[in-house]
Amino acid sequence: MKKSLLLSVVLFTLSMPLAAQEAEPDLRIDTPAAKEIRASLKARFAQIKPLLENGTLGVTHEGKLAVRDPASVPLAERQNIARLIAGNANDQSALYREIARANGHPEWEQQIADTIHERMRKRIPPGWWVQDANGKWTQRQESPAP
């Protein structure tokens, strides 16, 4: 009698999170505010992309942009590059905050950021530089498996 009671309790408890998992609704990113920030990120990315491709900029472990070797950046370009980095970071924070808010959970902001940064790290194209958690820069060699 005791064994079957324990089994019933365990099975019933385990079934709850499994049932909830199947019912995950999409997270929306299409509010007017989110669309505006996405457009801003996309427009700025046109300037950022060549800098990532030529190795001037790299992606940090936290999904932000950083100059890999500050001494190698020409003086004339430093201010613009600093502006690109800061603008990108501000837009990213604003977007994560807006996505969390738009989906009814402002407290999800950090987890949303973490999820996005994790996917970014996995999908960084070959040729770009990426920094690991210890601060070491490596160049992505070949396309990772999806």
Add this chain to the structure above:
Amino acid sequence: MRKRIYRLSALIGAGLLSACVTINIYFPAAAAEKMADKLIDDIWQLDEPAESKKAKEGEVTP
């Protein structure tokens, strides 16, 4: 009769407890990943150039 009531109470108790945990802490990880990919596709536009490049080289896109 008492054993049956205890059993029922234990089941309901366990169910309520797990439901509380599920509602308060549950972050939709799968939906978040899907959303992240959508965002990355939109902003980095990685898929387009890769696909057109593969088409040029004659590879089959997975």
